[in-house]
Amino acid sequence: MLNMENEEISILVVDDEERIRRLLKMYLEREHYQITEAEDGEEALKKALEYDYDLILLDLMMPKMDGIEVAEKLREEKTTPIMMLTAKGEEVNRIQGFEVGADDYIVKPFSPREVVLRVSAMLKRTHVAKEKESSDPDLIVTEHIEIDNRSHSVLVDKKTVNLTPKEYELLLYLTRSPNQIFGREQLLREVWKYEFFGDLRTVDTHVKRLREKLAKQSQEAAKSIVTVWGLGYKFSVQSEESKK
Structure with a gap:
């Protein structure tokens, strides 16, 4: 979907539900993205700080540390693009997500195909911005x-x-x-x-x-x-x- 090798693109998928992680991993790997999983906020933050991912799909409501706190702490160190995964009734939390640095959000229940398209669009915007900054x-x-x-x-x-x-x-x-x-x-x-x-x-x-x-x-x-x-x-x- 991008004018670049998707094999070089790494995405961190964060959700406490294994079913959702597996579903997203399956669809994103079909596009040849490199997928890493995290099942809670603490694990997500640790991995996001240790490795430079191209994009993070971050669930909002999780045990140990929710998506808001993860995004807030990550933004103290990095500018990795974040797409927040939120439930339909969490509108106030979505606003909080933007306030702490999330770049986009998608509402559950979602179509996996829509997630793939939204991920591709965000990665394309990021890639174009990087190309512009170099030229x-x-x-x-x-x-x-x-x-x-x-x-x-x-x-x-x-x-x-x-x-x-x-x-x-x-x-x-x-x-x-x-x-x-x-x-x-x-x-x-x-x-x-x-x-x-x-x-x-x-x-x-x-x-x-x-x-x-x-x-x-x-x-x-x-x-x-x-x-x-x-x-x-x-x-x-x-x-x-x-x-x-």
Whole structure:
């Protein structure tokens, strides 16, 4: 499904139900992905920190350590893409998942084929982003934020800020068109590449998380991402005249 050897792609499948792990493993291995399993949160975190997976399928409700805690602790060290597996009635928990760094989610009960397609789409976006960072020499510099798309790095007041892949893509998309207002639907389409109707709160929770990370280094940097009520978001850049 990707323009790369799937045999080189490693995926960690985390779920306390063996039946679900086996099902996902079977379907994903048909696409020649390399699959590792974990049956609880503690085992998942240990493996995710020891090895650089290309993607983690992470169940939300698990013994020992739930998916929220795993994602939160993992984000302190790594930016591995995370797709959260959630039950139908766990909407609040899905929002929490986005807040701690999950990039996408899929609701149980799910079609294994849909999971394979969603996994392929996420891996493709990640792969394209990596290709762009190696070939695109863009360097975006604002008063408080510097984005180097060659190294996929973000500096806020000269200090490194670690963002998840989706947070980085969102910031990059906004900063490339300063002062332009983008609606939530447009951001879902352009940043998340959703060709179906996605949850608009996905955008809101990622913006909130992004602001929080920027604010740790600079309140002014965080204020650059402006909510335009009733319309969406924009990256605000003041002209020299307006600063006087």
